[in-house]
Every structure is written in structure tokens, then in C-alpha cells.
Amino acid sequence: MEEKKPYAVILIIQLIYTGLFVISKAALNEGLSTFTFIFYRQLTAAVLLVPLAIISERKRTNTMSFWLSVKIFIHALIGITFSLNIYNVGLKYTSATVASAVSNSVPVITFFLALLMRMESLRLRKLSGISKIIGVTICLCGIITIALYTGPHLNPLIKFKPFGPRNNLSYSSLHSKENWIKGTFLLITANSAWALWIVLQGRLLKEYPSKLLFTAIESVFSAIQSFLVALAFERDISRWKLRLDMGLLAIAYCGFIVTGVSFYLQSWCIDKRGPVFLAMSTPLSLAFTMVCSSFFLGEEIPLGSVLGGILMVGGLYSVLWGKSKEENKCKSSKESTKECEEDKEVTPTDYQV
Numbered sequence: 001m002e003e004k005k006p007y008a009v010i011l012i013i014q015l016i017y018t019g020l021f022v023i024s025k026a027a028l029n030e031g032l033s034t035f036t037f038i039f040y041r042q043l044t045a046a047v048l049l050v051p052l053a054i055i056s057e058r059k060r061t062n063t064m065s066f067w068l069s070v071k072i073f074i075h076a077l078i079g080i081t082f083s084l085n086i087y088n089v090g091l092k093y094t095s096a097t098v099a100s101a102v103s104n105s106v107p108v109i110t111f112f113l114a115l116l117m118r119m120e121s122l123r124l125r126k127l128s129g130i131s132k133i134i135g136v137t138i139c140l141c142g143i144i145t146i147a148l149y150t151g152p153h154l155n156p157l158i159k160f161k162p163f164g165p166r167n168n169l170s171y172s173s174l175h176s177k178e179n180w181i182k183g184t185f186l187l188i189t190a191n192s193a194w195a196l197w198i199v200l201q202g203r204l205l206k207e208y209p210s211k212l213l214f215t216a217i218e219s220v221f222s223a224i225q226s227f228l229v230a231l232a233f234e235r236d237i238s239r240w241k242l243r244l245d246m247g248l249l250a251i252a253y254c255g256f257i258v259t260g261v262s263f264y265l266q267s268w269c270i271d272k273r274g275p276v277f278l279a280m281s282t283p284l285s286l287a288f289t290m291v292c293s294s295f296f297l298g299e300e301i302p303l304g305s306v307l308g309g310i311l312m313v314g315g316l317y318s319v320l321w322g323k324s325k326e327e328n329k330c331k332s333s334k335e336s337t338k339e340c341e342e343d344k345e346v347t348p349t350d351y352q353v
Helices: 002-029 034-057 066-093 096-116 127-148 168-174 177-207 211-233 246-273 275-279 282-296 303-332 337-344
Strands: none
Touching: 002 034, 002 066, 002 096, 002 246, 002 275, 002 282, 034 066, 034 211, 034 246, 066 096, 066 177, 066 211, 096 127, 096 177, 096 282, 096 303, 127 177, 127 303, 177 211, 246 275, 282 303
């Protein structure tokens, strides 16, 4: 029974992220502002994490210098505030299925950025290095396929669309070919910012090792930043009002379930089976999202999104296989400790929380 627990946990994690894509898309369809959504989401996360961090770290002394606080502020600005705001605009222009498919690019982009910053190695004369290059290439092909090729649409499972857009005309206009391409590349931009956040986080945690307190501080910084962004883009006071609708559900779900529950479950899963095991499960979210978005949102899934998603999953597995091959070789061979440590400095399998 104990051996089956990690499999049950990754299933729950992927279902949580399926809910993130579908509920967020439903809230945006109902007219929730993308900018106020991020502010309230981060405010909710801060309300959850700050008390937990204070209770957990009350007996420890973790001093923070001014320059370190500036670094964390900029880190939160890039990887959370900018990333999430751009991501929600991209989600509004595309679909929950596309957002889920594109999320598979995060580990691949993380590896590519770490490679550029010389935090990852690439051995072109070895099969593992070739596998990484092939993975990045396949992932790029998947992105292009989703953005540029639509193809025939798969009909939704039901026609009622309980959480679909209120106005079909505005929906068609919003999901025009131009907006679809724009939205896809906005999602990639958001994921690239998140990947950069992952790469830089490794260095910052060496300066400030308390991960829970670090995350709580970033949530507070991001809530402040998101408030200023929303203030600049949303001047209509009615767009700030919270009602008992899908928008409030999305804010509560993202703030408490995604940030709180999935954060703990991912940490537990990585501790038990490692980051590669967790990353290998990400395609489950794509499959779940395709079914749920069709059933609850009435989305017509383009064939291009399906093919692009398959390509991105293939690219993800190729990069992960190359990475795990190198890690296994480091454990079993007589390679130098320094060389192995360089390979482990950044793992392209860190998961979004």
C-alpha cells in the first residue's frame, strides 16, 4: 500500500492543476479581470503562507540583508507577477487545453536557460546530450504547431456549456486566429519567465535557505506588485468587486488549493520519489484538461492543439530521459564529483506551485 501512495498523490496533483486550468478559464469567460484575478490570488496565497511560515520558522533566526530583499523582490516580479499576469492574458486568448499543453514546456525551457547560464551541462558526444537537444527541438515544434496549425475541431462532449462564455459572438472574436497565435506565445513567454524564476531560485535559496519563509515573502511582494499592476490597468471600480460567482471560486481555489495543498503534495512526492517521477506525470494534466474543458466549458479542441501537445510531451520525456541518464551515470560511474554536482545544480523538473 505504501508503494502506491506516490501514484495516488501525483494523480491528485494533476487533478488539482486540471482544476486550475478549467476553473481559471471559466472565470475569465465570465468576465473576471485578468489583473485583479492575479492580485486577489496572490493576496490569498500570502494570507495562507505568512502565518504558516511564522509558526514554522519562529524558533529560527534567518536574517535578510537589504540587497537580498531587493533580489527576492525582483525575483517575484519576474517569475510570479509578470509570469502570472501574462499567462492569464494568454489563457483568455486561447483555451484551457492549450494552457495545459504549453505547461509541459516549463522543464524544457528551464533546462535551456540553465544551459545558457552554464548551470547545466550538455555532452553532445553522448546519447543523453543528444536526447536533450532532440527534446528541446521537438518541444519547439509543438509550440509552433499549437500556434500556427488549427485543423479540424473535436466536438465538445456536451452542447450546454455550463461554464462557457456568455456571449458567443465575443467568444468567436476573442478566439480569432490572430488572438490564438498571440495567446500561445504569451503563454510561452509566461512559462519562460517562470522557468527563469526556477533557475534563479536555486541561487537565492543558497543565500536564504528557508523555503517556506522565502515563498511567503515572495507572495507578499507579488501581492503588492500585482495590486500596482491591476491599479494601472483596471480603473473601473466595478472590476474589483468580488461576487459569489466563478471568479471568487477561482481566486479561492488558486490561493488555497493550488498554492497550499499542491505545494505540500509536490514536496512530499519529490521527497519520496524524486523530481523526475513528478515531472513524468505532467501529461496526465493535459489529458484530464482536454476532457474537462470539453465537458464543462464546451470547448472545441483543435487538432493542432492535440498534435502540439503530443509533441511537447515527447520533448519533455526526451529531456527528462537524458537528464536521468546522466544522473544515474553519476551515481554508478567514477566520474568526478565536481562534474556530477554541476549537472545537479539545476533540475529541469521543478514544478510550478
